[in-house]
Amino acid sequence: MTVRGQIPILRIGSTLLASIQVELKDTTAQALQADMLSVLEKEGARGLVLDITGLDTVDTFVARVLTDTGRMARLMGTHTVLVGMRPEVAATLARMGFSMQGVHTALNVEEGLALLARLVGARPMPT
Amino acid sequence: MTVRVLSHQEMNIDNEDDVVLVRRAVRTLAEARGFDSFAVSALTTAATELSRNVWVHARKGKAFIEEVTDGDRTGIQVEFVDQGPGIPDIEWSMAGGHSTAKSLGLGLSGSKRLVDAFHIESEPGKGTRVRITKWKRF
Numbered sequence: 001m002t003v004r005g006q007i008p009i010l011r012i013g014s015t016l017l018a019s020i021q022v023e024l025k026d027t028t029a030q031a032l033q034a035d036m037l038s039v040l041e042k043e044g045a046r047g048l049v050l051d052i053t054g055l056d057t058v059d060t061f062v063a064r065v066l067t068d069t070g071r072m073a074r075l076m077g078t079h080t081v082l083v084g085m086r087p088e089v090a091a092t093l094a095r096m097g098f099s100m101q102g103v104h105t106a107l108n109v110e111e112g113l114a115l116l117a118r119l120v121g122a123r124p125m126p127t
Numbered sequence: 128m129t130v131r132v133l134s135h136q137e138m139n140i141d142n143e144d145d146v147v148l149v150r151r152a153v154r155t156l157a158e159a160r161g162f163d164s165f166a167v168s169a170l171t172t173a174a175t176e177l178s179r180n181v182w183v184h185a186r187k188g189k190a191f192i193e194e195v196t197d198g199d200r201t202g203i204q205v206e207f208v209d210q211g212p213g214i215p216d217i218e219w220s221m222a223g224g225h226s227t228a229k230s231l232g233l234g235l236s237g238s239k240r241l242v243d244a245f246h247i248e249s250e251p252g253k254g255t256r257v258r259i260t261k262w263k264r265f
């Protein structure tokens with residue numbers, strides 16, 4: 001497991017799992033994006049799971065950083081799945097007119113890994 | 128409709144951490160008063176967008192967080208006040224998708240959709256004042 005900044009990044013086979021547990025301010029969110037991309041560049045991954053179960057508020061700035069990360073990762077050959085978005089967070093973003101373009105979404109980590117397995121044939125667990 | 132103020136707190140916004148502190152204060156109050164999770168998220172997110180606007184566009188200002196009642200209902204009102212550059216064309220800025228900061232421009236228009244009352248006044252060169260209110264549903 002790598003810890004860059006405040007975000008632990010766990011490798012599961014060819015997939016990286018980042019669980020965002022800290023309260024994000026703008027610069028932390030941007031640092032997180034830079035960290036994710038540099039890990040992808042150095043280590044490579046077929047899939048990236050961004051777990052936001054720990055985030056009780058996601059404003060449009062953070063939402064954009066997350067979707068941008070997904071889009072950039074895609075350019076680097078990685079599929080991104082955003083998981084763990086709370087229902088009230090989804091409702092709030094939808095109400096504001098924000099659309100989660102550029103990333104896949106799934107209910108939880110398990111379903112996110114299953115989705116990635118279908119997308120890229122990545123094995124969910126190391127053998 | 129006369130609105131009576133039940134409690135009042137005042138917070139400065141003059142750095143990025145203050146945006147987080149205002150957000151936390153609003154969330155804590157809304158949760159303590161028993162707002163449902165959707166209302167808490169809506170109000171907290173709107174407060175985040177508006178305090179970020181103070182920080183990004185005006186560099187400093189204040190947030191006034193108040194518990195209010197109109198006799199029948201209780202609610203939370205948050206007012207953001209700054210002496211920044213002001214907004215020359217409020218209609219344009221409120222339309223959604225318009226930003227002078229090359230951003231999404233969903234902060235003002237999106238916040239308005241998240242609350243029950245939204246009031247904005249601004250004068251170029253003088254500053255901006257935005258007030259939002261969310262009533263508690265029974």
Ligand SMILES: Nc1ncnc2c1ncn2[C@@H]1O[C@H](COP(=O)(O)OP(=O)(O)OP(=O)(O)O)[C@@H](O)[C@H]1O
Pocket residue numbers: 060061176180181183184185209211212213214220221225226227228229230231232233234235236255
């Ligand atoms: N407090 C303020 N002082 C001066 N101008 C403001 C203020 N708040 C908003 N504005 C103006 O209104 C525009 C729209 O604000 P809005 O929050 O919707 O978008 P934004 O801040 O540019 O981007 P974002 O989507 O990241 O919030 C801003 O680009 C800015 O020009």
Ligand SMILES: [Mg+2]
Pocket residue numbers: 176179180233234235
């Ligand atoms: Mg804004």
